[in-house]
Amino acid sequence: MNRFYFGRRIAIGAAMVLSLTLARAADDLPKAETILDKYVEATGGKAAYEKHHTEIAKGSLSMAAMGLKGDLTTYRAEPDKSLSEIDLGGMGKMRDGSDGTVFWSLSSMAGPHVKEGAEKVQAEVSARFNAELHWQDIFKEAKTVGTDTVDGKQCYKVQLTLAEGSPITQCYDKESNLMVKMTMTAQSAMGDQTVDSFVSDYRKEGDVLVPHKIKQSAAGQEVVISIDSVTFNADIPADKFALPDEIKALVKK
């Protein structure tokens, strides 16, 4: 999974609008570039990342308050192909993907959707393979804007500005250099929804550290994603990222 930017893809329609108050950057804060580089080092280093060309992550997704639980599988390939499949109990199957050109979502519940505008920009970032290494290409600006406390530990807040849409704020643990929290405003036709993601349970998969638990809150709902396995460089059939027929038909229109 995209460890660097994962909020939009797994924010499955949850919704909340909050005002985001960013702390004022202090002069003694480290540069965002330094923090982001340290994150790559802390999770395995650039060379380890560059060995990876595809990724399959499997796990589960639960909404405890509603008693919902289901399976989650994500497929990713260089440079920006992705497919997420969620089968969440009685809500049916939900898919979200990219063939590198078209960014889409599809579910029986809401129907097919081709992303445009700010929603597409966010999806492009989400689909970017090894985004950790390419943040300077992805974001217009990255700056350290303050500190926060997550689970009793101090972290640096880094604000990342996209070409379009709201910025993303990520918080990196001062000691471990690992990202522990991300806040973003997911933008879609359903409105702007602030999503807070708390990232934990980093474990080694091959040569890199991968978070295995992501707790997201949005619209008063909490979603917990647990990753069971991550396989790098697995053979993924080329047609895995092909557009579903419903999406193809929309694109042709």
Place this chain on the structure above:
Amino acid sequence: MRVSFGGMVLAVALAGLSFAQPTLTPAERQLNIDSFEVVWTTVRDKHWDPKLNGVDWQAVHDELRPKVEAAKTMDEARDVMSDMLSRLKQTHFGIVPSEAYKELNHKGDSETASTEDGDPSLDVRLVDGHALVTFVTPDSPAAAKGVKLGWEILRIEGKELAPGMAKVRAALGSPMLAELVETRSVLERLEGPLDKTIEVEFLDGNDRKVTLKLGRAGSRGTETFFGTLPPQHFWVEAHKVHADVGYVRFNMFFEPDAVQASIQKILADCRDCKGFVIDLRGNPGGIGGMAMGLAGWFTSRSGLLLGTMYLRTTSIKFAVFPRAEPFRGPLAILVDGCSASTSEIFAGGMQDLKRARIFGAHTAGAALPSMFTKLPNGDGFQYAIANYISEGGKPLEGVGVTPDEEVKLTRHQLLEGQDPVLDAAVSWIHGQ
């Protein structure tokens, strides 16, 4: 705590019913005080409007807290809490006396729901206060005993329906919700173990009283599960009602994969159809998001909204994502007093978008998502967590959807085997 579907309207209906109670013990009095605080705090923290509809909530607390402390009976304590909630002047907030809840939620001869339960396989609607049979499943226990459309149910297991229904209507004060609550109550009274019969007294087509012992069959459809909700039986049917009119009906907004597959198939068979009917009569709602997916089958216009749900910290737009090849012909949606929640969101939104013509009776006006929780004193407490405004700018809660063409059921038409609502819709389609 769980999201309540049937319970949500039940709760409103029952708020205000009273039962004689003995004087409270000190422990019971404390439980009522604790319950008062739970209700007050929950509304303060969970209501979608932080201004609480303009009510000075702290002042309400300070005024009523001494009263709940002084309450000598359960009734008095409930009255204080109901008074507190009434200050909001909104529905879907209510105190449900535990005894009343049991009374109205009573099944034919079983206190506990079970997947082994069944019913005689008939459907009922309230028509002018009379519980009339509106559907009898072919080859069912009811059909085997000769039950016909239009027959009125007078008694179930010897208990007369009319007095109970009158009580509910009086307690509720809203004829819209009353129809929903009373209908469900009648249907639930018919449910019970598969291996037991139930005695039902009818008024037949010749106005003669007929008492039948009806067997029960498993509920129609397949058992479906959704989170913490109890198992439900889901069914969907899709076919043509005339050579040139497509028709789909499902009993609740669950199983999105199955609904999608059925609509996809009937639309493929119905490309040349002159019109299409979506029958939401009796559909109590379910997964709200399914309204968006359903709408996408019937419009090619992008950027449409059915409406917006407002929670305390955010709003969620019910956006419509059109399918690549939607049905563009005349669309009729059938509703009645038992169409609630997601059914109202869909019908109201499509009406506002001028994409569908609505036929039937006024809907239940029960569109708010609400939660239902047990209070420390054992009573139930229902509270809404969001408001919903349809795209035309009107709230659905307490208002419902008014049909473009109101079609009232009559006993005579039912006895003749007619479906005047569907007939009106088909007639309109053919006139387009």
